[in-house]
Amino acid sequence: MSDVHHAPHSRAHPPQGIIDEGRRAVDEHIRVVADLVSDVVTFSERVPLGHASGRVTAEAVVSPVDLPLFRNSQMDGFAVIASDVTSVPATLPVTATIAAAPGAPEILGPGAAARIMTGAPVPQGADAIVPVEYTTEGPDGSVVIERTQQSGDYVREPGSDVRAGDELVPAGTLLAPRHLAALAASGIGDVEVVSPLRVVVISSGAELVEPGHPVLPGQVYDANTVALSAALTESGARVVETLRTVDEAEPFRVALARAVAEADLVVTSGGVSKGAFEVVRDVLEPLGADVTEVAMQPGGPQCTAIVEGVPVISFPGNPVSAQVSFAVFLRPVLRRLAGLPPIEPVAVTLTAPVESVAGKRQWLRGVRAGGSVSVVSGPGSHLVAAMAGADCLLDIPEDTTRLDAGATVEVLPL
């Protein structure tokens, strides 16, 4: 027995506080996952503007036209020839009324004025608009101009907003209403946007039951399918199917084959630990999977693989571990691929001391208020209800065992 007991990689009695040499650093596993997922070939698709809000441009969009499209009036008022109103008051006959409407207005002759609405085309001949505020009504339908104008006053020139061929929106733009307005104003009816990654989510575990159904003794509700699906969608991916399997190799193999046939990426939860029934690990390891123990808590057991060319990212099954794993490992690369802004860590101040285990980077659940953060849950990876009350993960470094109240800590917003 004692030879087993003292073997270097025995599971027995690791001296307290010493990092197991076999554990991988969190940052290294972040890179492993990012490299795998970054290799996925992303596509783009054309969508009408009405469906483009919140999507990300796959290419720069240039304006096909000058904006404004034509010389138009900045004000409700009168189109005039500026040299006709150098001396005021000046009474001019009103020879036309020009609305913002289809059609080209008649040429404005010398010594005349045309009533004009905001946005309406400035008639040829006219070179200035007199705002209605600076006019009064004259006799016989004429207008009295009360203020001189310079040539060009209150006239919007074509191309003064954007010129044909100029960039309206760069590639990688998360399309907001203001971008859609610019595209629409330029006459663009649809836009090339990044296609979301197609993802299949597999939850493994003989004990899992769909929420809303009765549970038998020993069963628990499957929280990972809905939580990981929502997290993937939030990160710009499209969940095309969710599958749930028991802890037996054959059903998991069937689910996996189906998943890699239709997805760009497969995300699994459960079955990657060191227990006796670790179906994900048991099926993926012979396929060359990278099964590893990451030096973090929760979420230590992790696994990545490529099956039929499709990356498979496997998280542990505890709901808290799965969510933390997603936020730490998968969210950054998915958001980058989707063109979404990164979620950056924020430095805040602890309201109360925290303890942590040596040798593992710990992600405690916390709530921020102003520039400070409070821990809202114990460290247990089963505390899924407690995690609902959190809005961030405190990032407690591997080598830290205690932080005092008032200490600065980085948090990862959820």
Place this chain on the structure above:
Amino acid sequence: MSDVHHAPHSRAHPPQGIIDEGRRAVDEHIRVVADLVSDVVTFSERVPLGHASGRVTAEAVVSPVDLPLFRNSQMDGFAVIASDVTSVPATLPVTATIAAAPGAPEILGPGAAARIMTGAPVPQGADAIVPVEYTTEGPDGSVVIERTQQSGDYVREPGSDVRAGDELVPAGTLLAPRHLAALAASGIGDVEVVSPLRVVVISSGAELVEPGHPVLPGQVYDANTVALSAALTESGARVVETLRTVDEAEPFRVALARAVAEADLVVTSGGVSKGAFEVVRDVLEPLGADVTEVAMQPGGPQCTAIVEGVPVISFPGNPVSAQVSFAVFLRPVLRRLAGLPPIEPVAVTLTAPVESVAGKRQWLRGVRAGGSVSVVSGPGSHLVAAMAGADCLLDIPEDTTRLDAGATVEVLPL
């Protein structure tokens, strides 16, 4: 003529820099719009968890069960009776293997151990788990326990995360993956969420053409339909229809009647100014509309009405004016009704001086970088392409005509 010229509310020659008494303050119009829209009766609807991400709970949700549902193991290891391992090493026969799977395990007898997986039910009789790391294999399939355990060690008790009847998620919660995980883990399959306001968007203007189609002289592309629809959706509303009408009363009346029949709220753009063809104003004013000039730029002409009990909020038609009007007047109340977090103004530093007109609160388009802001567009309300490059509106107070570089200014994020 001079009596007209000098009449108190004449449109002629208002002295430069003096606020027209008839103009309404921005904050007052914000209140007018908020009061009208807040009166809309909001409903809730039940959606399955898979469709609840990003929705807002209409009521608090309590857990119908204890979580964990049953006593289960926190580790892969061996279930024991703590008093059997007070002296170690202790060799115990392994009488069962308990997986995380349906079914109740057999009672553990004195002096025995059961191999147990993380999450699996702790057998009756056992009161502690020995993690596998603190065990070695014994003779004849027995286990050698290398470390003593206290009663309760590594056992997750029912209700230690949440108790039946306790609140899982408060009313008004914007549902994120972590909330869905907690609801799912408690067996909840669907959730009551706030129904979005049904909105019809009407764009008026004889000159408007759908993007993607050819324009004739005098026509311009309709940017407001797509931009306001996207802005409404971002603010938690549901655009049920968009209508476009020319500047004639009858078509607008038809559109309006259709809109108020199906919507909780109608938003229009165009036709509220002082020109000769102001169809929205012309139709709504006889119905008791509040047509007003707000002391701001862009977006001065504003109108609100109640038609058949439905609030109608009318913005000017210039695309920049319409977007600024939405962000200033409608977005705050819509987000509040939808349960979305408010978008708060932020104080930043100007990188370059700005000029502004006296008597009007000006919303200049800017881009933030760190704690500073730069203006990215002229003040013209037609500069829709330039606005695409902005990410915030600088809020220049009514009485300010100039701010120097380095001055602090509030910006409203877009």
